[in-house]
Amino acid sequence: MTRNGGLQQVADGGWRARWANVLAAPRVVALALAVLFTFAAFGQRLYYLQFTRGDYYRRIADEQRLDVVSIPAPRGIIYARDGTPLVRNVPSFSVTIVPAYVPEDEQEAEAMLTRLADLLDMPYSAADGTGVSEMVEAALAEGAYYRPLELKHDVGRETALIVAQERLTLPGVVVQLDSIREYLEGALVSQIVGYPLAIPEHLAQEYEAEGYNPATDPVGIAGIEATYETVLRGQKGEQVVEDDVLGRVIRVVEERAAAVPGGNVFLTIDLDLQRFAEEALRRGLERVDSPRGVVIAMDPQSGEVLALVSLPSYDNNLFSHGISTQELRELNENIHLPQVNHAIGDSLQPGSLFKVVVAAAGLEEGAIDAETEYSCPGTIVVPNKYFPNDPGQAESFYCWNLSGHGANNVVGAIAHSCNIFFYKLGGGYVGFDEDEEEIEGIGARVIAEYAQQFGLGATTGIELTGEISGTVPTPDWKRRTIGETWSTGNSYLFSIGEEYLSVTPLQMLNVFNTVANGGTLYRPTVVHHVADAGGDTVEQYEPEVIRPLGFDVETWSLIQQGMEGAVVYGTAKLTQIEGLRVAGKTGTAQYCDNIALEQGICLPGYEQPEHAWFAGFAPVGDPELSIIVFLYGGGEGSVNAVPIAHEILQYYFAREGVIPE
DSSP: OOHHHHHHHHHHHHHHHHHHHHHTSHHHHHHHHHHHHHHHHHHHHHHIIIIISHHHHHHHHHHHHEEEEEEOOOOOOEEOTTSOBSEEEEEEEEEEEOGGGSOSSHHHHHHHHHHHHHHHTOOSSOTTSOSHHHHHHHHHHTTOSSSOEEEEEEEOHHHHHHHHHTGGGSTTEEEEEEEEEEESSGGGTHHHHOEEEEOOGGGHHHHHTTTOOTTTOEEEEEHHHHHTHHHHSOBOEEEEEEEOTTSOEEEEEEEEEOOBOOOEEEEOOOHHHHHHHHHHHHHHHHHHTOSOEEEEEEOTTTOBEEEEEEESOOOTHHHHHOOOHHHHHHHHHOTTOTTSOHHHHOOBOOGGGGHHHHHHHHHHTTSOOTTOOEEEOSEEEEOBTTBTTOGGGOEEEEOSSTTOOEEEOHHHHHHHTOHHHHHHHHHOBOOSSTTSOOBOOOOHHHHHHHHHHTTTTSOOOOSSTTOOOOBOOOHHHHHHHTSOOOOHHHHHHHHTTOTTOBBOHHHHHHHHHHHHHTSEEEOOBSEEEEEOTTSOEEEEOOOOEEEEOOOOHHHHHHHHHHHHHHHHTSTTGGGOBTTBOOEEEEEEEEOOOHHHHHHTOSOTTSOOOEEEEEEEEESTTSOOEEEEEEETTOOOIIIIIHHHHHHHHHHHHHHTTSSOO
């Protein structure tokens, strides 16, 4: 063995000896085992996390960094008959916040929300719950931690940019580019078009179940915006986005579905006629110092509404852009209710317009015919049925013409609007003089039955919100409602369209449409068709018949003759238009509503205020246009309502080339 080799053997032996001594020490062994056990435990845990439960934790991580967000669908457009848009979607900024990202530290949260309130010109705290802090607290209390909460919509561009620039200090706050409705004609068609608003709180769950986000999605509240909500809203799109720890979007991970724009609704409204009718109505209201009125023009052969004006009106842009408290108070405090569509929402006595219904009932029941004449002396005295021989207990009833109309058949009675003819036809007549004619009359129940056939006492079904049914009274109705027995006087007043009878202007025009077309009661419509975003028609509306009134042809002919007579020689002579055969009926109805009572103008024993009415159609024989005019407190229909109808008929038929301009 060499010297070097021996030294190597000695060295190797020393190394082994030292390790043997170390491994022989109990503490070292224990430490080594502990280290090995620790690494084994970590390894096992790592394997469990990475492989056994890897999918679960990856899903949890994705849920924390990824959000599924909905993409709003452009709302459909509403057009006039000729394709003119009545509304458009305009860009708008809104500011939302995800409550979960608000700092947990109270001071930090207060500082952040105070700054946000200052930027948005909103209160930090408000007793009515509209402060930024209350809105966030309410969302947290409801458990809506990750549901975006809209703090303010229609935010100005400069404000939106400032909020976006300060996003690092405003965790969870997002500036969104939305759209709002801009109504191009405003108050001219607001009663028809309506407006959308935020979802009412008490309906939040119901709409959420239908796919709405109650915090951000609008819903139609009035008019076509409400009745065609499902068509106009479209279908939302869906994206998967990645957020950072402050809730800010980093990138779009996946485009799951594109938003589908809402359908477009084309109305039957003739915008030029609508505008002219509104101007004519305004002039007529100013002449008689009336605060409220209605004009409706229709095609009597189809039920299509060509113009529908209700005044006072309101600008629906107030609601889409955010109405102020003062503006809302002014609307609500107006006793003539601008937000009510008075064409379908007013319960009114039609006065003498109703006489055409009574005439139809009398003719169809055989109580009268073309030759039947009743005498009108101007006043009739009706004995008290309990004291038939005591003139002191009798009651007098008057014609509007106190001089009387003499003997009239049904055509003349309609033309001259003779009250006494219809008193006798509806309620009968037995005088004190044995030589006087005795008339049985058709009675209230028969009148009510025919009124209902004409569609009174029920909503028409037009596609607008706020329509009421009105009231067709009967003896049973009076007993149940008022607790009194029906009297002859009730029948008399019912026969001339007063007392308990109430209608809407649209219902009453539909009566005259039925007269004009010879017996078909159509459902009124303001919608012509619905198209998709590409312009293809998806739903076309055809005339819908509520019911045919199978009356004798002569019944319609006699009523039409009476209405044409009213224009030629009767109460509606101011409607005459050279070269055009016009049929019309005037009405003057006494009233005593809550407004008149408050103003002290309908006190018992005094002359009552009067509404002015006119309804008619042209040309006789082949009617193209029907019209009704109502003036609240407008006085005599023949004097104040007729000129408005004349203006509108003149404009329409001159425009259509039927008569010279």
